[in-house]
Amino acid sequence: MRDFYRLSPDEQRRRSLKSLFKYIREYIFPYHPFLRKRYLELGLKPGDIRGYDDFLKLPVVTKADYRPDPRAFILQPKFPGREDKIPYDTERIHVKHLLRYIYQALFNKPKDYAHLFRKMPFFQGKVGRRAAWEWMPIHFHASAGTTGDPTPATYTYHDFLYVLPELASSIFTEPDNPDPNRPRVEWDSKNFNVFPGTPHLAFFQAVISKFLTGMASFDSCGGKVIPTEEQIRIFSQQEFDSISAVPSYMTYWLRTAVEMLKRGEIKPLHHLKGVFMGGEPVSPTLKQYFKDRGRELGVHPGFRVIGSFGMTEVKWAFMECEEDSGIHLNPKFYFWELLDPETRMPVGEGKPGVLVFSHIGWRGTVFIRYWTGDLVRGGIRWEKCRFCDRTAPLLFGSICRAVKDFTKIKGTRVNLLDLISAVRDTEGVSSFRIILDKEVPGDEFSRDVILVRVVLRQGETREVVEKRIKDHVKAVTEVTPDKVVFEVDEKALEGELFQKTGIKAEYLVDKRPTHI
Ligand SMILES: [Zn+2]
Numbered sequence: 001m002r003d004f005y006r007l008s009p010d011e012q013r014r015r016s017l018k019s020l021f022k023y024i025r026e027y028i029f030p031y032h033p034f035l036r037k038r039y040l041e042l043g044l045k046p047g048d049i050r051g052y053d054d055f056l057k058l059p060v061v062t063k064a065d066y067r068p069d070p071r072a073f074i075l076q077p078k079f080p081g082r083e084d085k086i087p088y089d090t091e092r093i094h095v096k097h098l099l100r101y102i103y104q105a106l107f108n109k110p111k112d113y114a115h116l117f118r119k120m121p122f123f124q125g126k127v128g129r130r131a132a133w134e135w136m137p138i139h140f141h142a143s144a145g146t147t148g149d150p151t152p153a154t155y156t157y158h159d160f161l162y163v164l165p166e167l168a169s170s171i172f173t174e175p176d177n178p179d180p181n182r183p184r185v186e187w188d189s190k191n192f193n194v195f196p197g198t199p200h201l202a203f204f205q206a207v208i209s210k211f212l213t214g215m216a217s218f219d220s221c222g223g224k225v226i227p228t229e230e231q232i233r234i235f236s237q238q239e240f241d242s243i244s245a246v247p248s249y250m251t252y253w254l255r256t257a258v259e260m261l262k263r264g265e266i267k268p269l270h271h272l273k274g275v276f277m278g279g280e281p282v283s284p285t286l287k288q289y290f291k292d293r294g295r296e297l298g299v300h301p302g303f304r305v306i307g308s309f310g311m312t313e314v315k316w317a318f319m320e321c322e323e324d325s326g327i328h329l330n331p332k333f334y335f336w337e338l339l340d341p342e343t344r345m346p347v348g349e350g351k352p353g354v355l356v357f358s359h360i361g362w363r364g365t366v367f368i369r370y371w372t373g374d375l376v377r378g379g380i381r382w383e384k385c386r387f388c389d390r391t392a393p394l395l396f397g398s399i400c401r402a403v404k405d406f407t408k409i410k411g412t413r414v415n416l417l418d419l420i421s422a423v424r425d426t427e428g429v430s431s432f433r434i435i436l437d438k439e440v441p442g443d444e445f446s447r448d449v450i451l452v453r454v455v456l457r458q459g460e461t462r463e464v465v466e467k468r469i470k471d472h473v474k475a476v477t478e479v480t481p482d483k484v485v486f487e488v489d490e491k492a493l494e495g496e497l498f499q500k501t502g503i504k505a506e507y508l509v510d511k512r513p514t515h516i
Pocket of ligand 1: 321322325328385386387388389390
């Protein structure tokens, strides 16, 4: 069979759908507590999902469905003699799976070592262990909590054996005839992972990836475990090739490195070839900001800023193969849709819509047609990538929350990301935080007030920067900040940004009692 990632877009989509339908018939209908119940209530039968039109009849699932009982989203067949362990109406494990476990136990494939250290009766021990490998959740992490309650997503050992190694290997993506002057991930590249050591996808993806692909990395566990300046010293001494980080922490990290270089505490970072961004979207202005700091640090001339998309429920994050290539969503272990926010029907190729995904082949927590709530402005184009020659659904443009990224301030509809970028991009601003409040705090009928707290870049004057901020924000968002407050303790302000979640900077705090 031809390499799946080199198929034509049509053929790849056809195969992706074919495995999705099979997965729905053989795993979702029998073993998924929530979806089985919902599908049966709708009068659907496993044999009904034969084509794309049938698939579109399946209900979209949202966080509101998932949050009350995350356990109902874990695949759970019933095993003979252990039916009472599963408090849901799911089917008994199919005999073909039992036969497979017997085969795996007989031939010890994939290899297991537990029998070297304990007695393992054939059925209770060896076969049982194969079943546990497939279905028992062994790992979970949760979302960071900026968008509400944390919701866990679980993985079984099956995912680590049969799904994640292939997904993780995409870090090595490169074109058939690579440009020798462009940086790429080599077998001996060393990555510096500065995601905070928390039960969060971004941190674990970096850790999981190195163990599954054999790529070298150091996991600093973030600024709370190893102070930023110490990280930078290690980075410089050991000559790492790349950094993976949350963009908001990356700005602080690079700025601190620039200061250390000026003070002569580190050497120029010639070895730094790129940064892998996760956890938050990267705007073009932020990308430029990283490049400017990179130039000051003397990084590799081909220094790249690579964006990604991922979320807890998806169970993985996907990257660009090259700057501005579009994010390469995986079409083998997922089926991706972009739906109209109102009608929830598919939008055309390249049109904006809300990202909806379905798992294929996974165990543990699984979703079919999960509404991410993320609006993809540049749309998805399922095509052969012009950079790496591989076929994938490519995701373009900025991603924002379909509902939460807009708010009304003083009667004007404002995009919060635009507001944040407008302050960040103002010349002379080093660190900042925006506070939305009421003129009379707590009184929802009083006037909206925008307060901007700023730490100045060295050599700038307050009056000039205050005017720049007000003019720039007005030009971008049509609303003007009411007050600009200057502060001097940059570390304290940076600390406040990360106080709430530990991973995502909270650049904007909305203190108003009610707002749309
Ligand atoms: Zn590509």
